[in-house]
Amino acid sequence: MPELPLRFRARVRHEPDRSYAVLVEGPEGEVLVGVTGSLREVGTVAREGAARLFGVPTERIAEDHLDVVIPQPPYGRDGQWVRIVSAGESAAPDDAVDVGMAGQAHWFGHEGAWFVTVAGSGTAVHPSEHLDFAPALTEGEIAELRRYLDRSAQSPS
Template identity: 80%
Template sequence: MGDVPLRFRARVRHEPDRSYAVLVEGPEGEVQVGVTRSTREVRTLAREGAARLFDVPTDRIAERHLDVEIPQPPYGRDGQWVRIVSAGASTAADDLADLGVAGQAHWFGHEGAWFVTVAGSGTAIHPSEHLDFAPVLTAAEVAELRSYLARSAPPPS
């Protein structure tokens, strides 16, 4: 067992199939430690990978000492229209309420996810895998969303 750093660094690489490759900075440089289709699993893969790279038990890699960078995916851009297509494993009514609904997405790098504003229900955080970034929207959906966004925009200063 070598020197174990005080902070552990990991980053996510967006793969062409929309999966997430998790890379951890180890003693010999950056190493890919796993791939997942769920952003919920990214931190777990990073912790487990760091433990393997530094040859320590996973519990030695404290969550508060793990920095994970998730860059904005190449298939999404701020302000674009999206459709919410999944609630993941959640069965909570508030997570299911907007399923199938169109919204406007903005990248929230701190969470590694998107702020999605939906007409009527407001803004919520959604991981990339829950969104369709090339939705076919009806004229009514676009009009409703534009109207909602115009009403909720802050007044000009």
């Protein structure tokens, strides 16, 4: 059985279908340990994969000893227009209020997700799988977003 490292390293590769391929550094190098369609599941897939690679129970891979790097996906760029298309598994009414709304997205690398600003409701964090990165926006939606963003950028007097 290989010796357990003090820290476990994993990284995500963004797949064309918006899923997340999870790769873990094991005794024989980097290995694809699983694929998930949910950002929320990336840590679990990485822990379970590391446990398999090192031949130990999952409980031996502590979350605070697992470093997961999630790079910005190739299909999104800072400042682009997006449309929120899902609230995921959340049943909270507040999470669903912006579904269907247009917004401006900025990558938030620490969370592996996007800050999305929506006119009227502000900014919230959304994973890539909840966003349409090639939305058809109306001129009215773009104008409303620009007005909202311009007002937000003005410093208070």
